[in-house]
Amino acid sequence: MTLSTEEEQMIEDILRAYQNNENIQQLKHYVHHGAVTTYEHCVHVTRASCWINRRLHLNADEEVLLISAFLHDFYLYDWHKGDASHRLHGFFHPDVACRNAIQNFQIGEKEQAIIRSHMWPLTFLRLPMSREAWIVCITDKYCSIVESVLQRRETKNNVGK
Ligand SMILES: [Fe+2]
Ligand SMILES: [Fe+2]
DSSP, X not given: OOOOXXXXXXXXXXXXXXXXXXXXXXXXXXXXXXXXXXXXXXHHHHHHHHHHHHHTTOOOOHHHHHHHHHHTTOOOSOTTSOOGGGTTHHHHHHHHHHHHHHHHHOOOHHHHHHHHTTTTTSSTXXXXXXXXXXXXXXXXXXXXXXXXXXXXXXXXXXXXO
């Protein structure tokens, strides 16, 4: 998904204050899928959300969309590690991410709802209720699949070496 220079600049302008936050920087130390860090995954979802919104002319509020996409997995732990509280990670991490986003950035209700619903349909009662929420929910799944497939391919290639 290639973005234009203008789109890249818009993402940078909107997210600059978020990216520089020291807790957000911590996401670079947690693995999300394979070799992809949680920080990289959040950037992938942000870029894909921008791309889909622009190319499909979905008319989402771009500031709300990009901030929510960037913060949607703002939980600060490694869900692969065997802590009992991480077993239900899929169900609970949207609330953890939302809480961290409120504490660090005082995000609004629209952004909170988008973060809380991004794991739908796993969190069945948390249906995405806005176009921005649907975009983040769908691009998150798309990016997770691409990241997992790429990782599998890399592992296979390394085994073959
Ligand atoms: Fe997530
Ligand atoms: Fe995600």
